[in-house]
Amino acid sequence: xxxxxxxxxxxxxxxxxxxxxxxxxxxxxxxxxxxxxxxxxxxxxxxxxxxxxxxxxxxxxxxxxxxxxxxxxxxxxxxxxxxxxxxxxxxxxxxxxxxxxxxxxxxxxxxxxxxxxxxxxxxxxxxxxxxxxxxxxxxxxxxxxxxxxxxxxxxxxxxxxxxxxxxxxxxxxxxxxxxxxxxxxxxxxxxxxxxxxxxxxxxxxxxxxxxxxxxxxxxxxxxxxxxxxxxxxxxxxxxxxxxxxxxxxxxxxxxxxxxxxxxxxxxxxxxxxxxxxxxxxxxxxxxxxxxxxxxxxxxxxxxxxxxxxxxxxxxxxxxxxxxxxxxxxxxxxxxxxxxxxxxxxxxxxxxxxxxxxxxxxxxxxxxxxxxxxxxxxxxxxxxxxxxxxxxxxxxxxxxxxxxxxxxxxxxxxxxxxxxxxx
Numbered sequence: 001x002x003x004x005x006x007x008x009x010x011x012x013x014x015x016x017x018x019x020x021x022x023x024x025x026x027x028x029x030x031x032x033x034x035x036x037x038x039x040x041x042x043x044x045x046x047x048x049x050x051x052x053x054x055x056x057x058x059x060x061x062x063x064x065x066x067x068x069x070x071x072x073x074x075x076x077x078x079x080x081x082x083x084x085x086x087x088x089x090x091x092x093x094x095x096x097x098x099x100x101x102x103x104x105x106x107x108x109x110x111x112x113x114x115x116x117x118x119x120x121x122x123x124x125x126x127x128x129x130x131x132x133x134x135x136x137x138x139x140x141x142x143x144x145x146x147x148x149x150x151x152x153x154x155x156x157x158x159x160x161x162x163x164x165x166x167x168x169x170x171x172x173x174x175x176x177x178x179x180x181x182x183x184x185x186x187x188x189x190x191x192x193x194x195x196x197x198x199x200x201x202x203x204x205x206x207x208x209x210x211x212x213x214x215x216x217x218x219x220x221x222x223x224x225x226x227x228x229x230x231x232x233x234x235x236x237x238x239x240x241x242x243x244x245x246x247x248x249x250x251x252x253x254x255x256x257x258x259x260x261x262x263x264x265x266x267x268x269x270x271x272x273x274x275x276x277x278x279x280x281x282x283x284x285x286x287x288x289x290x291x292x293x294x295x296x297x298x299x300x301x302x303x304x305x306x307x308x309x310x311x312x313x314x315x316x317x318x319x320x321x322x323x324x325x326x327x328x329x330x331x332x333x334x335x336x337x338x339x340x341x342x343x344x345x346x347x348x349x350x351x352x353x354x355x356x357x358x359x360x361x362x363x364x365x366x367x368x369x370x371x372x373x374x375x376x377x378x379x380x381x382x383x384x385x386x387x388x389x390x391x392x393x394x395x396x397x398x399x400x401x402x403x404x405x406x407x408x409x410x411x412x413x414x415x416x417x418x419x420x421x422x
Contacts, residue, residue, distance in 0.1 A: 002027040003307070004058055005041070006048050006078070007069030008034050010334075010368035010386040011292035015067060016041050017366065018299040018306045025307065031057070035377055036367035048073045055081045065090060067310055068267070071146055071289055075101035079266070090310045092196075092269075095262030097288040099253065099269075104144040104178050106286050109260070113252045116282045118274075120182035126165040129179040133158075136183075143168045144178035149211075149226025150341045154184060156220065187276040189284070190236060191294045194250050195309060198265030200318040201250065202309070205301060205325055206237030207294040209272070210417055213341065225341045226383060229417040230293045231331045232301060236275055245273070249283055264288070266314045293332045296366050296386050300330040332388045333395050334368070335402055336412045340382030349405035350377040356387065356398035363389045363398050379404060392418035 001024050005016045013036050019025055020040040031054060033043035046053045048070035055078075058066055066082060068074055068091035075097055082089040091097075098105045110117040118140070123129035129141070141164040143151035150171075153164030168177055189211065193204040210229045212221035249271050257264045270287040290298070299306065304323040312318045337344040350370065357363050366388065369381020385402065389395045395418070404410040 001025050001064045001307070002029070002062060004029045004031060004044075004054075004061075004063045004066040005033075005037075005069060006031055006054060006066060006073055008032050008037075008048070009069070009292055009381075010366045010383065011290055011295045012069040013037050013366040013368070014296045014299045014386075015069060015290070015306070017364075018302065019067075022305050022307050024305075027061075029057075029061070029063070034367050034380075035370045035372035036365075038372070049076055051076050051078045051081045054078065055085055055087065058082065058087050059085050064088060065307075065310060065314065067091075068289060069292075071097070071100055071287065074267075074288055075146060088311075088314050090267055090314055092264050092267040092288050093262065096257055096264040096267075098262060099257060099264070099286040100288040101146055102144055102178075103142055103180050103285065107180060107182075109253065109256050110283060113256045115249055115252050116280070118182040118185050118282055118284070120180050123179040123181065125176050126169045126179055129181060130162065130165050132181075135181050138184040140182050140184050141165065141168070142180040142182065143172070144180055145172075147171070149224065152211075152224040154221055154224065185274045185276060185282055185284070187274045188236065190234060190273045190275055191230070191291050192242075192245055192250070192271050192273060193290060193294065193298065194246075194269045194271075195313045195318060196254060196265050196267065196269055197313045197316045197318040198263065199316055201246070201254070202313075202318045202321060202323075203242060203246070203250075204298055205232050206234045206242070207232040207291065207297055208234045209291065209294055210414065214414060215416060223341055225336075227291070227293045228334045228336070228414045229332055230291075230297050231329060231418055232294075232297045233327075233329060245271070245281065249273070249281070253286065268313075270294075292368075293334055293386050296332040296388050297330040300364065300388050301326045301328075328390055330388060330390060331392055331395055331418050332386050333399055333413055333417065334383050335385040335387065335399060336383050337369075337379055337381075337404065338410045338412045340412065344382050345406065345410065346379055346381070348379045348410060350379060350384070351403040352401040353377065353385075356401040359398045359401070360389055360391060360394040362391075363387065363394060365398075
């Protein structure tokens with residue numbers, strides 16, 4: 001078989017790594033990939049937004065299935081473009097992916113369907129949001145469109161709100177982005193991934209993801225990120241809890257999308273939840289693809305072939321799938337460049353990876369933002385490496401071995417994750 005993975009981050013590295021284990025796959029491509037995917041697959045110099053180029057490549061190379069990692073590709077309609085050429089692809093159509101690409105659409109859908117979520121107001125511009133002083137602090141300011149994990153701001157003061165709206169306006173210079181302001185919720189986050197084939201759903205093990213860059217001693221949080229760490233399994237996710245999520249979140253969302261003309265099938269629906277102190281749940285957001293860094297721990301726990309799940313999701317046979325999972329916990333720690341999610345250096349030489357991988361036999365490092373020049377590895381993004389393993393102490397030992405050009409102060413990761421027992 002021939003498989004194409006679309007994207008270039010840690011999530012796509014993890015997907016490709018798991019697929020590379022499958023002896024049925026004779027040719028594995030990643031577009032555009034990164035310095036680690038090129039060691040296990042053939043990198044293709046096509047950006048995830050090059051929909052036409054990707055479809056042409058898949059057709060000419062007779063790819064059996066494409067796997068979309070990038071949310072941008074989904075929003076740009078890559079699934080319909082592939083299907084128009086009778087190419088198999090894992091992911092929902094752009095109409096269904098609106099549940100991620102438009103937070104305004106998702107919030108309206110949740111309210112209409114009675115799916116529990118934070119109360120909110122919608123604004124047609126940053127200016128409109130900036131002159132409304134009726135919202136009660138603290139609150140969260142969100143850009144409605146895709147923002148690669150950098151479009152959500154926790155605001156505790158009016159000045160915080162001004163900075164958030166300025167950041168959104170700057171990123172959307174020349175445009176007029178829709179803005180959401182919603183109530184701030186306290187509690188633990190939980191990521192739920194549900195494969196949907198149009199008839200059957202299959203829920204993967206729950207993952208706890210850490211979005212804040214840091215946590216202060218008083219409990220207040222630093223800026224939101226694309227994710228600084230994750231682990232699975234999660235004690236909160238009992239069978240009874242997961243059934244409740246299906247009944248009040250997943251099933252109503254799928255029914256609503258079908259009713260609005262954007263049925264969700266052939267991909268992964270991923271609601272991000274907040275578990276409130278009283279045990280109730282509210283949906284923070286919906287995503288239309290695998291999470292990052294959640295997928296990194298999911299593939300480390302999956303003992304069955306990932307290819308079987310992907311194929312079954314696209315051909316309507318999920319009811320035949322009964323994947324096996326490693327019961328041992330798996331953790332992922334994200335190594336970032338200092339300054340992320342704001343301004344950070346790129347092109348820093350990376351050292352210590354071989355030393356980090358020697359701390360334990362089950363340490364596996366996925367690459368999120370790296371490039372290779374000769375024998376040297378360099379940073380190319382804010383989130384650079386994902387260290388996964390079974391033992392938190394060994395993961396932190398491995399993280400301490402990583403260096404970036406300019407000194408260890410250029411290396412950032414959260415020091416407070418995972419160290420208490422599950």
